[in-house]
Every structure is written in C-alpha cells, then in structure tokens.
Amino acid sequence: MYSTDLRTDQEKKSADPQVLDDAKLWDTFQSRIDNGDVIEAKDDMPEKYRQTLIRQISQHAHSEIVGQLPEGNWVTRAPTLKRKLILLAKIQDEAGHGLYLYSAAETLGRSRDDMVADLLSGKAKYSTIFNYPTPTWADIGTIGWLVDGAAVTNQIPLCRCSYGPYARAMVRVCKEESFHQRQGYEIVTVLAQGTLAQKALAQDSLNRFWWPSLMMFGPSDSASTHSSQNMKWKIKRHSNDELRQRFVDATVPQAEFLGLSIPDADMRWNEERGSYDHGEINWDEFWAVIKDGGICGKDRIRARRAAAKDGQWVRAAAHAYAQKQETKERVA
Ligand code: 3HC
Numbered sequence: 001m002y003s004t005d006l007r008t009d010q011e012k013k014s015a016d017p018q019v020l021d022d023a024k025l026w027d028t029f030q031s032r033i034d035n036g037d038v039i040e041a042k043d044d045m046p047e048k049y050r051q052t053l054i055r056q057i058s059q060h061a062h063s064e065i066v067g068q069l070p071e072g073n074w075v076t077r078a079p080t081l082k083r084k085l086i087l088l089a090k091i092q093d094e095a096g097h098g099l100y101l102y103s104a105a106e107t108l109g110r111s112r113d114d115m116v117a118d119l120l121s122g123k124a125k126y127s128t129i130f131n132y133p134t135p136t137w138a139d140i141g142t143i144g145w146l147v148d149g150a151a152v153t154n155q156i157p158l159c160r161c162s163y164g165p166y167a168r169a170m171v172r173v174c175k176e177e178s179f180h181q182r183q184g185y186e187i188v189t190v191l192a193q194g195t196l197a198q199k200a201l202a203q204d205s206l207n208r209f210w211w212p213s214l215m216m217f218g219p220s221d222s223a224s225t226h227s228s229q230n231m232k233w234k235i236k237r238h239s240n241d242e243l244r245q246r247f248v249d250a251t252v253p254q255a256e257f258l259g260l261s262i263p264d265a266d267m268r269w270n271e272e273r274g275s276y277d278h279g280e281i282n283w284d285e286f287w288a289v290i291k292d293g294g295i296c297g298k299d300r301i302r303a304r305r306a307a308a309k310d311g312q313w314v315r316a317a318a319h320a321y322a323q324k325q326e327t328k329e330r331v332a
Helices: 009-014 017-021 023-034 047-066 068-072 081-106 112-120 138-160 164-192 196-215 227-232 240-258 283-292 297-310 312-331
Strands: 268-270 275-277
Touching (some): 047 081, 047 112, 047 297, 068 297, 081 112, 081 164, 138 164, 138 196, 138 240, 164 196, 196 240, 297 312
Antiparallel strands (some): 268 275
16 A cells, blocks of 8 residues: 555665664654754654655655646637646646655655656555546636645645755745646636626536545544654644645635635634634545546546656657766766
8 A cells, every 4th residue: 555665675675774663763853853953865764754755745746747637638728828828837837846746755765767656556646636527617717726725725834844855845836836826716716707607617616626625635633644643743734624724714705705605505704713614524525536536537547657658768768868978978
C-alpha cells in the first residue's frame, strides 16, 4: 500500500540501520523540530519522517500533474483567445509545481522514475478532486475559485513545513495558486453577472464542485491517520478540519457576493463560534473515489500512461544528448 514503506528493495538493504529507529535520534530530532529548526536533506532524520514526507510530497506532485487533465479538456474550447492563453499558462504552472515537488521528494532518496511508476501503476494516490469531470466552461472558473482556493488554503501553512526543500518549493507554488484562484473567481463572476443561462451554468458547477472541494482537505480529524504525528513533526501546521473550516469561512461570502447558493441546506453562520456551520460531508463518496477512482480515475491514469509512452522518445533523446555532452567534456 502507498502508506507503507515506499523504498525499493535495494534502498531498504542499503539504508543505514542507525538512521531507522534509534530512540536517541528520535529525541534529538524532536527537540530540533520543537526549536523550530528547518530540516535539510542531509540531516539525520527518523526513517518514518522521511517516508511520510515522500508519501505526502509525491502524492502532492501527482495531484499537480493529474490536475492538468480536467483543465486540459477545455484548452481547445476556451471561449476567447485571451481565456485560452490564461488557461494554457495556468496548466503550465501546474506542470511546474509537479516538477518542483518531484525534485523536493527526490532529495529524500526516492527517484522520480519510481514515483511516476507508482502513479502509472495505480498504486499511488492523488487528490480525489481530479477524478471529477469538467463538462462545462463554468467548471474551469469553479476549479480556479474552489479547487485552487482550497489548495492555497491547505498549502500556505506548508511554506512553514519543517522540511526545508518542501517548504521552499511551496512558496512559489502558493503565489501561483493564489493567482489561479483569482482568475477562476473572475471567470465565475463574469458568468454569474451574465445572462440567466450563464448564471445557471455557474450555479450548476458550484453544485457539483462544492462537496468534492471540501474533501480536498482530507478525512475529518477523527479519521485522519497521519495528522497527529505530522503535526508533532510540523509537517502539518493545522488539522484537516481546521483548514476546511478556514476555506468555508472565506468562500461562503464570495458565493454570496456573486448571488450563488452554496449547495448545503445546513450551512449557517454560528455567531458564538464566529464561523459557519456546515452539513455532513459524504465520506462514503470520498473513500469510494480514493478506492475506485470515481468517474474519471481510469481515464486519468490512461491519459498519464499514454503521455509517458508518447514522451519516451523525448526522454531517450535528452538522455543520449546528455551522455554525448559528458563524453565530449571528458575528452576535451
Ligand atoms: N484525495 C486522495 N487521498 C486523500 C485525500 C484526498 N483529498 N485526503 C487524504 N487522502 C489520503 C491520505 O493520503 C492518506 O492516505 P495514505 O495513508 O494511504 O497515504 C489517507 O487519505 C488518510 O488521510 P490523512 O489525513 O491521514 O493524510 P495526511 O495527513 O497526509 O493529510 C492532506 C492529507 C491534507 C491531503 C495532506 O497530505 C496534504 O496537505 N498534502 C499536501 C497538499 C496536497 O497534496 N494537495 C493535493 C491537491 S494539489 C492541488 O490541489 C493542485 C492545485 O493545482 C489545485
């Protein structure tokens, strides 16, 4: 399973046993974390810390890469040239995020090839949100507004993650995600202020993406297996439910401003808490999408496999070129 040991047999054999579960190392390491130290790639770290980071960062990288697909669906059908250019730039940003994140995970000793192989074999997880379809142009707006909005809410605290390479990668990612959120909100604003049919398109998209967006924050705190250890290690700074609540509180007024309704009959302002109460999330749907890939899971993996196969000659050519350059330099 993805959550268990991610190393190849060779990596397991060559791992330094002292780095594995030495109690003294754990204590020293925890003191560094408690002091607010940033952990770097060559520092001693408990094996579990390393593995949990590889798990989270690679899952995050896969999400960025697979996340290009629902939007790619609209590149040829964007309503204007300007919208098309913005969409292309956004999709390229997501590819860049995937690459920073794979690089950050590689500093922990797992190769990008192995991580990608896990994605292509269906072994690795990526965010459930990207297994929902994008049948209308309004979905491109909603993805920016809600999906990138949820992503940025979740990821800003990761800029202070205890692992340096991940935290540093997140700074630029968050700046770009924040721009993506605004461009999405602008698309939805234009639709919501347009004709009745355009407003209906925006509302329908909000209806379909609201609950899956809340699921992006992960299971409720009581069902989250990794939260408590990851918060102790300052990989996570806030729990899944805390960040989900932050997103709800920021997003409900944005929907109200547009005259759109959040599809939750139980959503109401709680004066005492100074926050919105929301209805129960359908966790059966969340776990089912993780397990079976939901509506689009099979298509997403098929598309990634085709991209890997079609791009094989480019990788081979780049490799051959690098080898040629190396030989030239050696001879010179
Ligand atoms: N989709 C798929 N799997 C999910 C999930 C989701 N929305 N939420 C949780 N899970 C999985 C976890 O990976 C874990 O599975 P595992 O043990 O088999 O690996 C299991 O459900 C239990 O969840 P936990 O709460 O215990 O897991 P975490 O402590 O890792 O918290 C998380 C989950 C909040 C997603 C955390 O991993 C995180 O903050 N990750 C970094 C951000 C990220 O990956 N975001 C994905 C979206 S990227 C994106 O949005 C791109 C942008 O362009 C829109």
